[in-house]
Amino acid sequence: MKISIIGIGLIGGSIALKLKEKGIASFIYGIDNNNTHLDEALNLKIIDAKVDLEYGIINSDLIIMAIPVDSTRNLLPTVLDLISENQTVMDAGSTKSGIIHSIKDHPKRPRFVAFHPMWGTENSGPTSAISNSFSGKAGVICNKEESAEDALHLAEKIIESLDMHLIYMNADDHDIHTAYISHISHITSYALANTVLEKEREEDTIFQLASSGFSSTVRLAKSHPEMWVPIFKQNKENVLDVLNEHISQLRKFKSALEKENYEYLEELILNANKIRGILDK
Amino acid sequence: MKISIIGIGLIGGSIALKLKEKGIASFIYGIDNNNTHLDEALNLKIIDAKVDLEYGIINSDLIIMAIPVDSTRNLLPTVLDLISENQTVMDAGSTKSGIIHSIKDHPKRPRFVAFHPMWGTENSGPTSAISNSFSGKAGVICNKEESAEDALHLAEKIIESLDMHLIYMNADDHDIHTAYISHISHITSYALANTVLEKEREEDTIFQLASSGFSSTVRLAKSHPEMWVPIFKQNKENVLDVLNEHISQLRKFKSALEKENYEYLEELILNANKIRGILDK
Numbered sequence: 190m191k192i193s194i195i196g197i198g199l200i201g202g203s204i205a206l207k208l209k210e211k212g213i214a215s216f217i218y219g220i221d222n223n224n225t226h227l228d229e230a231l232n233l234k235i236i237d238a239k240v241d242l243e244y245g246i247i248n249s250d251l252i253i254m255a256i257p258v259d260s261t262r263n264l265l266p267t268v269l270d271l272i273s274e275n276q277t278v279m280d281a282g283s284t285k286s287g288i289i290h291s292i293k294d295h296p297k298r299p300r301f302v303a304f305h306p307m308w309g310t311e312n313s314g315p316t317s318a319i320s321n322s323f324s325g326k327a328g329v330i331c332n333k334e335e336s337a338e339d340a341l342h343l344a345e346k347i348i349e350s351l352d353m354h355l356i357y358m359n360a361d362d363h364d365i366h367t368a369y370i371s372h373i374s375h376i377t378s379y380a381l382a383n384t385v386l387e388k389e390r391e392e393d394t395i396f397q398l399a400s401s402g403f404s405s406t407v408r409l410a411k412s413h414p415e416m417w418v419p420i421f422k423q424n425k426e427n428v429l430d431v432l433n434e435h436i437s438q439l440r441k442f443k444s445a446l447e448k449e450n451y452e453y454l455e456e457l458i459l460n461a462n463k464i465r466g467i468l469d470k
Numbered sequence: 471m472k473i474s475i476i477g478i479g480l481i482g483g484s485i486a487l488k489l490k491e492k493g494i495a496s497f498i499y500g501i502d503n504n505n506t507h508l509d510e511a512l513n514l515k516i517i518d519a520k521v522d523l524e525y526g527i528i529n530s531d532l533i534i535m536a537i538p539v540d541s542t543r544n545l546l547p548t549v550l551d552l553i554s555e556n557q558t559v560m561d562a563g564s565t566k567s568g569i570i571h572s573i574k575d576h577p578k579r580p581r582f583v584a585f586h587p588m589w590g591t592e593n594s595g596p597t598s599a600i601s602n603s604f605s606g607k608a609g610v611i612c613n614k615e616e617s618a619e620d621a622l623h624l625a626e627k628i629i630e631s632l633d634m635h636l637i638y639m640n641a642d643d644h645d646i647h648t649a650y651i652s653h654i655s656h657i658t659s660y661a662l663a664n665t666v667l668e669k670e671r672e673e674d675t676i677f678q679l680a681s682s683g684f685s686s687t688v689r690l691a692k693s694h695p696e697m698w699v700p701i702f703k704q705n706k707e708n709v710l711d712v713l714n715e716h717i718s719q720l721r722k723f724k725s726a727l728e729k730e731n732y733e734y735l736e737e738l739i740l741n742a743n744k745i746r747g748i749l750d751k
Contacts, residue, residue, distance in 0.1 A: 307679055311746075327678050356678055369669050370679045374687040377658050379742035380719040386744060388650050388715055395748050397608050397637055398588055398651045404749060405686050406655040411746040414739040418732055425727055432724050434669055438661040439717055446710050451699055458695040461660035463667060465592075465692040467676050468685055 193218040193245035193252045195264070197230040199310065200281050201255030202318025204351065205235045210320050211350045218245040230315040246271045251279070251343060258282040259419035262291045269297040277340040279304045279347065283367060284423040285331040285360040299337035302344035303360065305329040305367070306353060311411035321352075328353030331360040368427035373435055375409050375417055376428070382410035474499040474526035474533045476545070478511040480591065481562050482536030483599025485632065486516045491601050492631045499526040511596040527552045532560070532624060539563040540700035543572045550578040558621040560585045560628065564648060565704040566612045566641040580618035583625035584641060586610040586648070587634060592692035602633075609634030612641040649708035654716055656690050656698055657709070663691035 190213060194201040197219040208214040219236030221227050227239040246252055246268060254261050254268070261280050268278055269292060278301045282288055285303050292298050307327040310317065328348035333341055348355055358366070385407070389395050421428055445454040471494060475482045478500040489495040500517030502508050508520040527533055527549060535542050535549065542561050549559055550573060559582045563569055566584050573579050588608040591598065609629035614622055629636055639647070666688070670676050702709055726735040
């Protein structure tokens with residue numbers, strides 16, 4: 190199968206590597222505004238050729254869009270305009286409602302399958318791509334009833350080839366869940382980095398003292414705004430809702446400390462400890 | 471050298487393993503209120519014998535206290551009462567000012583070296599102990615001028631045997647730095663866990679969707695209150711100071727989203743990205 194990947198970065202590159210390794214992709218066209226990324230991807234044999242958008246779309250069976258969610262939203266109608274009824278389009282974005290809404294009246298809507306692989310790192314670009322990235326992680330398909338049966342079937346095959354476990358979800362529910370399982374983590378991590386950078390003017394002290402705990406909590410703060418601003422923008426209401434809850438949770442810690450109410454502090458911590466039972470199932 | 475370790479948990483156990491491996495410890499006495507931990511440590515050959523406090527202290531050259539910081543603060547005067555001028559005591563606590571203050575007029579103050587290994591995990595107990603835990607991490611000695619020369623020298627040898635790089639710091643400065651490099655990370659992680667647990671009533675959804683990013687940010691929320699309540703208590707003022715700053719940083723994200731000021735949001739993220747340059751030096 191010939192596959193075009195629009196956006197040969199961390200996600201697009203990792204998908205390409207895995208689909209070649211599994212023998213699913215016989216030829217991969219890379220499409221990207223960033224020519225350096227295309228050249229890197231060619232050198233790393235992540236893609237077989239770099240092509241322009243129209244050529245790639247017309248000449249492939251499957252088109253996977255792995256670009257920032259606002260770009261997907263803008264470009265998807267054009268991509269659907271260009272394909273035939275035998276081709277399939279998937280995205281890989283972290284928000285789903287806006288993207289799905291943008292094509293809801295498009296005559297080729299059934300050719301699109303809304304996909305979100307629940308994996309990412311703070312790194313970007315094809316040099317960060319890893320073929321086994323997705324193994325064991327959740328691969329979410331949203332609003333599957335709006336996709337044609339054969340398109341859905343192909344997307345499921347792709348997601349299984351990435352070794353992900355399939356989950357079906359309504360797009361609105363997806364955007365609520367990802368707000369607190371993924372998007373809020375990024376905001377707390379960014380805010381934590383800014384807190385430390387604001388309070389700690391001696392960079393050497395941060396570097397010397399930084400423990401594994403700090404590095405782990407602040408890791409996501411390295412993530413690029415090109416990807417994350419559009420996510421926060423498209424999922425604004427849900428993210429704000431969770432952010433307000435998070436600030437009120439932090440205020441409970443503040444109040445417990447201010448009032449020296451250490452029984453309450455212990456209670457808050459014991460409640461947080463329950464996350465162990467859920468994550469380590 | 472015979473060493474007594476008070477508190478055979480994650481930290482005490484990891485220190486014991488490494489010092490045996492390096493041939494520094496010829497015999498390790500384990501002292502712990504938790505008899506199950508002592509038996510586990512014996513079975514894992516982390517300690518050579520379980521003894522009571524007095525026996526262990528009298529019969530060892532070096533005593534390492536790896537118990538919660540409030541217990542160290544309470545017990546340290548008694549430990550110093552029991553030792554001779556040829557013995558040395560170290561702690562391993564995450565706060566330093568309170569502990570040092572508690573013995574400032576003790577006649578055997580010079581026999582004590584205030585130590586903080588900048589390593590830990592969300593796990594606890596001797597079964598979590600790992601001998602190479604400390605390699606490459608910072609080992610902080612506070613107020614070294616208050617320790618006797620031979621006691622300091624021994625502590626330095628121990629820290630180097632743990633393969634840590636030595637840092638000297640004033641106790642008050644240490645407590646400020648650790649507030650934002652370690653303690654605040656735990657509060658944000660606890661609060662994030664509580665946010666998700668509050669908003670997401672479907673535990674299965676958390677489990678299924680949880681990405682590596684979420685797991686990484688929330689990892690510290692598994693840490694036990696027995697260790698962390700005393701740390702927050704002893705470092706209350708500094709932690710509150712950083713917590714207030716953190717809440718105000720989060721409010722900036724909230725405001726940027728509410729006002730749909732995406733240029734400002736990008737600016738906040740770009741500032742946070744600077745942490746990459748500092749952590750990845």
